[in-house]
Amino acid sequence: MPAVSKGDGMRGLAVFISDIRNCKSKEAEIKRINKELANIRSKFKGDKALDGYSKKKYVCKLLFIFLLGHDIDFGHMEAVNLLSSNKYTEKQIGYLFISVLVNSNSELIRLINNAIKNDLSSRNPTFMCLALHCIANVGSREMAEAFASEIPRILVAGDTMDSVKQSAALCLLRLYKTSPDLVLMGEWTSRVVHLLNDQHMGVVTAAISLITCLSQKNPDEFKTCVSLAVSRLSRIVSSASTDLQDYTYYFVPAPWLSCKLLRLLQCYPPPEDGAVKGRLVECLETILNKAQEPPKSKKVQHSNAKNAILFEAISLIIHYDSEPNLLVRACNQLGQFLQHRETNLRYLALESMCTLASSEFSHEAVKTHIETVINALKTERDVSVRQRAADLLYAMCDRSNAKQIVAEMLSYLETADYSIREEMVLKVAILAEKYAVDYSWYVDTILNLIRIAGDYVSEEVWYRVIQIVINRDDVQGYAAKTVFEALQAPACHENMVKVGGYILGEFGNLIAGDPRSSPLVQFNLLHSKFHLCSVPTRALLLSAYIKFINLFPETKVTIQEVLRCDSQIRNSDVELQQRAVEYLKLSSIASTDVLATVLEEMPPFPERESSILAKLKKKKGPGAVSVTELEDSKREGGELNGGADRGPDTSALAASNASTPSPSADLLGIRSAAPINVAPVSAGSLLVDVFSEAGPAAPSAAVNDDGFLRFVCKNNGVLFENQLLQIGIKSEYRQNLGRMYLFYGNKTSVQFASFTTTVSYPGELQSHILSALKPPNLQMR
Amino acid sequence: MMRFLLLFSRQGKLRLQKWFTPISEREKKKIIRDMTSMVLARQPRSCNFLHWKDLKIIYKRYASLYFCLAVDNQENELLALEVIHRYVELLDKYFGNVCELDIIFNFEKAYFILDEFLIGGEIQETSKQVVNRCIESSDMLQEDDSSEWYEVELFG
Numbered sequence: 001m002p003a004v005s006k007g008d009g010m011r012g013l014a015v016f017i018s019d020i021r022n023c024k025s026k027e028a029e030i031k032r033i034n035k036e037l038a039n040i041r042s043k044f045k046g047d048k049a050l051d052g053y054s055k056k057k058y059v060c061k062l063l064f065i066f067l068l069g070h071d072i073d074f075g076h077m078e079a080v081n082l083l084s085s086n087k088y089t090e091k092q093i094g095y096l097f098i099s100v101l102v103n104s105n106s107e108l109i110r111l112i113n114n115a116i117k118n119d120l121s122s123r124n125p126t127f128m129c130l131a132l133h134c135i136a137n138v139g140s141r142e143m144a145e146a147f148a149s150e151i152p153r154i155l156v157a158g159d160t161m162d163s164v165k166q167s168a169a170l171c172l173l174r175l176y177k178t179s180p181d182l183v184l185m186g187e188w189t190s191r192v193v194h195l196l197n198d199q200h201m202g203v204v205t206a207a208i209s210l211i212t213c214l215s216q217k218n219p220d221e222f223k224t225c226v227s228l229a230v231s232r233l234s235r236i237v238s239s240a241s242t243d244l245q246d247y248t249y250y251f252v253p254a255p256w257l258s259c260k261l262l263r264l265l266q267c268y269p270p271p272e273d274g275a276v277k278g279r280l281v282e283c284l285e286t287i288l289n290k291a292q293e294p295p296k297s298k299k300v301q302h303s304n305a306k307n308a309i310l311f312e313a314i315s316l317i318i319h320y321d322s323e324p325n326l327l328v329r330a331c332n333q334l335g336q337f338l339q340h341r342e343t344n345l346r347y348l349a350l351e352s353m354c355t356l357a358s359s360e361f362s363h364e365a366v367k368t369h370i371e372t373v374i375n376a377l378k379t380e381r382d383v384s385v386r387q388r389a390a391d392l393l394y395a396m397c398d399r400s401n402a403k404q405i406v407a408e409m410l411s412y413l414e415t416a417d418y419s420i421r422e423e424m425v426l427k428v429a430i431l432a433e434k435y436a437v438d439y440s441w442y443v444d445t446i447l448n449l450i451r452i453a454g455d456y457v458s459e460e461v462w463y464r465v466i467q468i469v470i471n472r473d474d475v476q477g478y479a480a481k482t483v484f485e486a487l488q489a490p491a492c493h494e495n496m497v498k499v500g501g502y503i504l505g506e507f508g509n510l511i512a513g514d515p516r517s518s519p520l521v522q523f524n525l526l527h528s529k530f531h532l533c534s535v536p537t538r539a540l541l542l543s544a545y546i547k548f549i550n551l552f553p554e555t556k557v558t559i560q561e562v563l564r565c566d567s568q569i570r571n572s573d574v575e576l577q578q579r580a581v582e583y584l585k586l587s588s589i590a591s592t593d594v595l596a597t598v599l600e601e602m603p604p605f606p607e608r609e610s611s612i613l614a615k616l617k618k619k620k621g622p623g624a625v626s627v628t629e630l631e632d633s634k635r636e637g638g639e640l641n642g643g644a645d646r647g648p649d650t651s652a653l654a655a656s657n658a659s660t661p662s663p664s665a666d667l668l669g670i671r672s673a674a675p676i677n678v679a680p681v682s683a684g685s686l687l688v689d690v691f692s693e694a695g696p697a698a699p700s701a702a703v704n705d706d707g708f709l710r711f712v713c714k715n716n717g718v719l720f721e722n723q724l725l726q727i728g729i730k731s732e733y734r735q736n737l738g739r740m741y742l743f744y745g746n747k748t749s750v751q752f753a754s755f756t757t758t759v760s761y762p763g764e765l766q767s768h769i770l771s772a773l774k775p776p777n778l779q780m781r
Numbered sequence: 782m783m784r785f786l787l788l789f790s791r792q793g794k795l796r797l798q799k800w801f802t803p804i805s806e807r808e809k810k811k812i813i814r815d816m817t818s819m820v821l822a823r824q825p826r827s828c829n830f831l832h833w834k835d836l837k838i839i840y841k842r843y844a845s846l847y848f849c850l851a852v853d854n855q856e857n858e859l860l861a862l863e864v865i866h867r868y869v870e871l872l873d874k875y876f877g878n879v880c881e882l883d884i885i886f887n888f889e890k891a892y893f894i895l896d897e898f899l900i901g902g903e904i905q906e907t908s909k910q911v912v913n914r915c916i917e918s919s920d921m922l923q924e925d926d927s928s929e930w931y932e933v934e935l936f937g
Contacts, residue, residue, distance in 0.1 A: 173901055
């Protein structure tokens with residue numbers, strides 16, 4: 001194999017590269033490079049003007065050094081000089097250099113653009129191509145400004161050579177992508193469409209890429225391309241393999257062109273014209289038929305090219321979603337691929353089937369392959385193939401096979417890659433909720449999820465199970481019992497403790513009759529996990545304890561003792577300390593009635609859309625987003641208290657952003673009526689209207705009811721406070737002037753967004769009071 | 782469209798990098814690191830496709846070189862495999878039994894050949910003959926204007 005290059009040699013470069021390769025260490029390499037850089041620098045600065053060959057050699061060396069990974073900060077001028085030379089090789093190197101080492105120096109850019117302009121108008125096709133390639137490689141805004149009007153002209157001019165047309169088409173495409181505003185539609189657009197009929201297949205190939213991109217942004221302008229594309233496609237598909245000569249790739253006629261045509265057709269709905277549509281359907285059927293024929297060659301390239309066209313045709317069929325016959329055939333074809341020897345084909349078949357699963361025509365057909373897919377999930381060696389299988393199971397899930405699929409996904413989860421566990425957990429949670437007919441199955445599934453992959457069970461998932469348990473009376477007892485049993489496992493995940501603590505706190509009474517789960521047993525079980533848990537969980541458990549005191553008076557003494565001990569009431573965490581102190585006090589001074597009212601059972605949550613879906617959509621993944629959306633829009637979901645989960649969840653997203661509508665700063669109306677969606681730390685109150693009048697179980701901090709009367713004598717103090725917000729007031733008065741500051745303190749650990757305040761002045765005060773809002777200092781606690 | 786094409790050896794040394802969209806140097810280095818570690822970690826009998834961020838990665842090993850092509854999510858994976866294969870064929874025709882050393886010592890030629898085949902992330906010409914003719918005619922031009930002694934290669 002030649003170590004010496006063809007053509008012009010450039011010995012010095014080859015020697016340099018050998019030297020670098022022979023360096024034994026990184027330091028030696030850097031030393032050699034620096035030596036060379038110094039050499040080149042001095043040559044460039046030298047008195048003697050360098051000849052073209054030397055310049056070329058040095059610029060090439062610089063390029064090599066750059067591509068090795070070192071920074072180069074000179075050589076651009078010399079490269080630009082090379083650009084303007086008339087010698088092809090020098091030009092080539094110059095262009096390569098500036099395409100790779102893009103420089104934003106405006107003077108250089110001006111010179112480069114000049115050189116390009118010269119080459120474009122030189123009428124020498126090789127030079128024109130070089131210039132066009134450079135523009136396409138760099139595609140900067142400055143180039144777009146300089147050339148965006150010129151290139152369409154070159155593209156459609158009659159005397160442009162084919163090779164130049166190809167380069168011009170793709171160059172224009174590049175410019176359009178980076179600076180769409182500079183490429184204006186004009187009379188060239190209709191002539192570009194006619195390039196589809198060009199004799200030269202290369203021109204058609206290049207033009208199609210351009211047309212596909214343009215038609216996505218301007219569909220009406222280019223819609224004449226559809227019929228042209230169909231006729232071209234049918235000519236290719238029905239041609240014998242010898243017709244297209246060199247455009248036949250391993251016995252497959254023009255695979256790239258065919259795929260591009262099929263892709264172009266996916267930008268438009270099915271053709272309205274009957275004749276065109278008929279031809280297209282015929283084409284697609286031919287492609288499907290050919291897949292069944294024996295292969296003309298054993299080479300993998302042949303099968304890849306043939307199947308590439310097949311898969312693209314199937315994508316088009318799925319996109320149209322209107323020919324049931326074709327859809328079913330496509331599904332069957334993919335089903336065959338599911339068990340093909342080649343891993344690539346199995347992978348692609350699984351991926352394609354995901355989209356098929358959401359079409360109503362083929363959904364049933366896809367479901368017939370469930371056993372194969374489950375088998376793939378269990379036995380495929382390649383993790384990416386297994387992942388596609390999991391995606392497909394998710395896509396094909398419906399009421400008839402939900403239990404089976406969820407069970408399979410759960411067992412897969414036990415051994416799944418860590419990187420995909422969170423997504424799998426979300427999917428299982430969504431499926432379990434959506435297709436639950438029997439909610440005890442749902443509870444079991446989620447608890448299993450927590451058991452298997454507790455670390456990856458996000459908050460949304462276990463909030464959801466609690467919401468559902470609260471809202472459905474029939475499953476509360478079952479949930480309490482199951483959770484109790486789950487907690488007895490020697491090592492249980494913290495999320496399980498959270499769920500268990502909450503559920504036992506609310507519904508422990510339903511199982512208290514059984515001596516094995518008597519109140520004290522329940523309490524001891526929970527408390528045994530207490531010291532293993534993080535602060536938020538402990539806070540939740542403390543709330544559960546006070547609920548126990550209410551539910552089971554016989555436990556009062558035991559629990560009070562726990563609350564009383566120093567590790568609780570002197571806990572260094574303020575939240576825990578506060579809860580311990582307040583619950584202790586509450587339990588001692590409140591009468592049973594008051595206690596019962598304060599710790600009343602949690603009312604049903606208002607209907608919300610699933611935040612889990614929103615979270616899944618946020619995760620990137622091929623099956624994740626599109627399938628869920630299609631599912632939701634095409635099929636009926638499961639029911640939660642008569643409501644259904646639909647689409648993106650703006651309210652939960654709002655909750656996670658903790659946006660607050662403005663609480664009125666009306667001094668005379670302490671309890672603001674505006675509901676706020678905030679996600680505070682305590683369990684389950686995600687969906688509770690925190691500021692609403694009927695405050696539920698969580699005992700709020702003392703509200704300064706008589707607070708504002710104090711300000712008759714005092715200037716400063718806290719005007720209003722609850723778990724989320726503290727409003728403080730500070731005023732100063734001098735003679736007839738007074739100044740009042742209102743401070744809004746955020747007590748949560750979540751930032752308030754869109755927090756606004758309004759001040760309303762009753763009556764004549766308006767003319768007497770000036771108010772100004774200082775921009776909030778958005779600090780979090 | 783294609784986003785980038787990387788060629789690297791089994792030890793992770795980069796032999797060619799072609800970027801079809803503007804990316805900062807730092808970003809490039811990170812991508813190179815990610816790609817080499819991801820691809821080199823793959824088991825021998827796995828499929829040739831990977832998902833990475835919002836792109837599809839198609840890779841194939843030819844002798845000691847890994848060819849790694851990143852494409853948009855809607856692109857056809859099998860065709861991308863054949864794009865890689867076509868490029869290898871072109872290199873092979875040009876260098877005659879191409880090997881990694883050829884690409885190391887004639888890196889600029891590898892870029893020129895690539896430019897005749899792919900532009901702006903799209904295929905420019907799918908006929909092997911036409912591309913070869915373009916490359917060979919450029920070589921002719923080189924021989925015309927070069928004043929140094931050169932090796933003439935006889936090709937049919």
